[in-house]
Amino acid sequence: MSATTIATLTCINCQxxxxxxxxxxxxxxxxxxxxxxxxxxxxxxxxxxxxxxxNLPVAAAAKGENHxxx
Ligand SMILES: [Zn+2]
Numbered sequence: 451m452s453a454t455t456i457a458t459l460t461c462i463n464c465q466x467x468x469x470x471x472x473x474x475x476x477x478x479x480x481x482x483x484x485x486x487x488x489x490x491x492x493x494x495x496x497x498x499x500x501x502x503x504x505n506l507p508v509a510a511a512a513k514g515e516n517h518x519x520x
Contacts, residue, residue: 462504463489479507 459468462483467473473484476493483504485493492500501508 459484461486461489463492463500481506 459473460466461471461473462485464486466486468484471486471488473486474490475482475484477483478501483506498508
């Protein structure tokens with residue numbers, strides 16, 4: 451009897467559960483998220499595009515618009 455509710459694990463992009471497709475856990479800035487093999491290419495090739503959509507902090511190294519604040 452584990453306290454972990456594995457049934458709630460879903461891919462951050464397509465929302466499929468681990469009962470439907472293999473999921474891998476990733477970490478970013480202290481946040482954890484799960485992603486399936488079908489959606490992993492988005493993380494690899496379109497990271498700056500998908501990370502804001504997934505509510506993940508975009509790394510400073512990511513190319514994008516300049517914010518001249520501060
Ligand atoms: Zn997925």
